[in-house]
Amino acid sequence: MMNANINDIHDEDIRECLQIAIxxxxxxxxxxxxxxxxxxxxxxxxxxxxxxxxxxxxxxSVVVNENKKKRK
Incomplete structure (x- = not known):
């Protein structure tokens, strides 16, 4: 498996776009x-x-509980 990072990309525009996405x-x-x-x-x-x-x-249900209290 090959490991690569953003610095391996030589095209500045692509590198910048990838960095923004990352x-x-x-x-x-x-x-x-x-x-x-x-x-x-x-x-x-x-x-x-x-x-x-x-x-x-x-x-x-807090509203329901408050309404029950008021009815009593």
């Missing part, structure tokens, strides 16, 4: 990782709130 892919991967971490954090926070009784598992 930078964009890296940016998307970092954002995706950040979103995954954020989602994981949100799930843990939701689970804590659920287990402490602060709200039900699905955040949308």
């Amino acid at each position: 930078n964009y892919i890296v940016k998307l991967e970092r954002e995706n990782l950040g979103l995954k971490e954020y989602k994981k954090h949100q799930e843990r926070a939701n689970e804590r709130r659920y287990h402490t009784g602060d709200e039900s598992w699905h955040r949308g």
